[in-house]
Amino acid sequence: MYEGSGLRARKKRDAMHRIQDTALDLFEERGYDAVTIEEVANAAAFAPRTLYRYFGTKEMLVIWDEHDESAMEPIRRRLVSLDPIDAIRQVLHASFEAMTERELAQLERRLKLIYANPAIEAALTLHADALARHLVGVISSSQDDDLEAHVQVNALVGGILGAMRHWSLSGASTPVMVSIDRALAVLERGVGRSSAHLRANTGNPPASTSAGKGKDHVR
Numbered sequence: 001m002y003e004g005s006g007l008r009a010r011k012k013r014d015a016m017h018r019i020q021d022t023a024l025d026l027f028e029e030r031g032y033d034a035v036t037i038e039e040v041a042n043a044a045a046f047a048p049r050t051l052y053r054y055f056g057t058k059e060m061l062v063i064w065d066e067h068d069e070s071a072m073e074p075i076r077r078r079l080v081s082l083d084p085i086d087a088i089r090q091v092l093h094a095s096f097e098a099m100t101e102r103e104l105a106q107l108e109r110r111l112k113l114i115y116a117n118p119a120i121e122a123a124l125t126l127h128a129d130a131l132a133r134h135l136v137g138v139i140s141s142s143q144d145d146d147l148e149a150h151v152q153v154n155a156l157v158g159g160i161l162g163a164m165r166h167w168s169l170s171g172a173s174t175p176v177m178v179s180i181d182r183a184l185a186v187l188e189r190g191v192g193r194s195s196a197h198l199r200a201n202t203g204n205p206p207a208s209t210s211a212g213k214g215k216d217h218v219r
Helices: 007-030 037-044 048-055 072-078 084-098 101-116 118-140 146-169 176-189 191-202 207-218
Strands: none
Touching: 007 037, 007 048, 007 101, 037 048, 072 084, 072 118, 084 146, 084 176, 101 118, 101 146, 118 146, 146 176
């Protein structure tokens, strides 16, 4: 959405924050579907074409996060000595630790709107897919197996989105990184091991055991 750290980039970033703040206020007050981009533009004192140029769509007024684009280079640097999960974990920890209380509150507001409105959640999925494709390029440059990079990235992005969704719908009562760390731990164990871990904690028998009993019963 914006590039660089010069004066022009900072002015654009500040304008985008101002527009997003206004949009969130209106969406929370009147409902997402009841507010138009033109109304957001008028309330924020910008021309509608500026909102379209900066955000592209109405959904991105909620989804936009300035940290998305700046995370790629730190991940690239860490991949020199870390695996993808540890690299992303470190970058996310640093990012969330650097966020102010206002920024964390803004994140919570945005996620509530996203998961209360299917149109925004669907747009978030597309946005995450675009980020994943970018991240595949970052990770595959440090690996020989391009397929492995695709699988890793999509699992990571899906796991992080799932953790943030769970965190938001559960009331955001703990730091968001607690949920993300749990999701990354699931990915580190692997799907099969995580399923066994879940069955052990819930007392449910493994699927193979149940199937075996069913066959014995038939005989």
